[in-house]
Amino acid sequence: MRVLLETDAVGGVWTFSLALAQALAREGVEAELALVGPDDAGRRGEAEAAGVRVHRLGGPLEWQPGVAGTEALLRQGEDLRSLAAERDASVLHTCTHAHAGRLAGADGLAVVHTGHSDVLTWWRAVHGTRPDARYDAYAAGLRRAVERAEAFVVPSRAYGRALGAATGEARPFRIIPNGVADPGPPAIRSGEPVALAAARFDDPLKNLAVLGRAGERLGPRLRIAGSGTGGPGAGGALGGAALLGNLGRAAMDRELGSAAVFAGPCRFEPFGLAVLEAAAAGCALVLADQPTHRELWDGVAAFVAGDDAEGWAEALASALRDPAATAAAGRAARERSAGYRVAGTARAYASLYREVLERRTGGSEIEARRRSA
Numbered sequence: 001m002r003v004l005l006e007t008d009a010v011g012g013v014w015t016f017s018l019a020l021a022q023a024l025a026r027e028g029v030e031a032e033l034a035l036v037g038p039d040d041a042g043r044r045g046e047a048e049a050a051g052v053r054v055h056r057l058g059g060p061l062e063w064q065p066g067v068a069g070t071e072a073l074l075r076q077g078e079d080l081r082s083l084a085a086e087r088d089a090s091v092l093h094t095c096t097h098a099h100a101g102r103l104a105g106a107d108g109l110a111v112v113h114t115g116h117s118d119v120l121t122w123w124r125a126v127h128g129t130r131p132d133a134r135y136d137a138y139a140a141g142l143r144r145a146v147e148r149a150e151a152f153v154v155p156s157r158a159y160g161r162a163l164g165a166a167t168g169e170a171r172p173f174r175i176i177p178n179g180v181a182d183p184g185p186p187a188i189r190s191g192e193p194v195a196l197a198a199a200r201f202d203d204p205l206k207n208l209a210v211l212g213r214a215g216e217r218l219g220p221r222l223r224i225a226g227s228g229t230g231g232p233g234a235g236g237a238l239g240g241a242a243l244l245g246n247l248g249r250a251a252m253d254r255e256l257g258s259a260a261v262f263a264g265p266c267r268f269e270p271f272g273l274a275v276l277e278a279a280a281a282g283c284a285l286v287l288a289d290q291p292t293h294r295e296l297w298d299g300v301a302a303f304v305a306g307d308d309a310e311g312w313a314e315a316l317a318s319a320l321r322d323p324a325a326t327a328a329a330g331r332a333a334r335e336r337s338a339g340y341r342v343a344g345t346a347r348a349y350a351s352l353y354r355e356v357l358e359r360r361t362g363g364s365e366i367e368a369r370r371r372s373a
Contacts, residue, residue, distance in 0.1 A: 023346035069137035101144025201228030215239025284329035
């Protein structure tokens with residue numbers, strides 16, 4: 001079976017897609033990537049180095065203001081459909097909501113869609129309201145995806161509930177959690193304990209600014225990675241924290257292997273792949289008290305109210321003051337993370353692909369018998 005897996009080069013979607021494509025090979029599924037949007041980070045080379053074939057389609061990203069419903073996005077969807085036909089893909093696995101809604105059923109194409117995030121739930125978490133009229137076309141495309149995709153996957157129940165509320169659609173979502181590769185033996189940490197956070201500084205959903213008080217209190221013992229964290233605006237907002245900027249995979253793994261604590265202040269996340277990576281590396285978790293974090297990490301993480309800057313400063317300082325308790329919390333988080341391995345994610349997706357194809361075949365046979373009766 002061949003699957004064409006649409007992805008983009010931004011953050012967790014790329015990490016998820018590349019890891020899934022590699023793991024699917026062990027399930028007898030040949031997965032190729034279709035990369036939409038810009039590739040400023042050189043993702044194509046990264047995929048090819050990992051032995052995964054990637055096709056560059058370019059074009060816009062649908063969540064950018066004014067993109068939904070444009071000719072450029074429609075053309076990108078047609079290019080994706082043509083590529084699926086050219087590669088003789090059994091399944092098109094989409095990540096762009098508009099493409100899932102438009103291409104489901106086109107030319108007999110089986111479409112499985114994963115909702116990694118969306119503007120409606122993002123806007124609600126950041127602003128407490130629905131998005132403005134600029135996103136009406138986007139919202140319509142998202143609703144079509146929920147209605148028409150043969151399977152709509154979300155990585156957590158919390159996100160499924162939020163997405164259903166945002167779209168007003170009651171269809172059942174398939175829950176397939178994200179996963180990471182087996183991290184190998186736990187890291188041996190030495191030296192002064194440090195806390196780590198990782199997110200895009202320019203995304204208010206990630207809520208990095210709430211760590212400003214912790215940065216003032218902890219100084220460089222709080223280390224913050226991510227795009228924009230090395231820019232001129234981040235320094236004043238994050239106190240004396242060490243700002244690492246955007247890190248490559250190897251550098252990020254080194255940071256996770258040396259950090260005692262991982263801070264996750266995000267206001268809402270469909271899953272939170274960075275938190276899972278930190279847990280797998282054996283970091284103790286201090287997380288924003290929000291539904292997805294509770295669903296996945298309740299019992300092994302410390303929780304802080306999302307906007308409580310003093311609470312964040314105290315929670316991180318307290319964790320760094322007690323290395324023994326923090327190490328135990330890190331072991332508990334690592335043990336929990338073992339339930340979220342990419343091998344399990346790949347098995348679940350491979351089973352879903354086959355289920356969708358079998359359902360189509362069965363439906364075709366039933367229809368043929370009905371017509372011949």
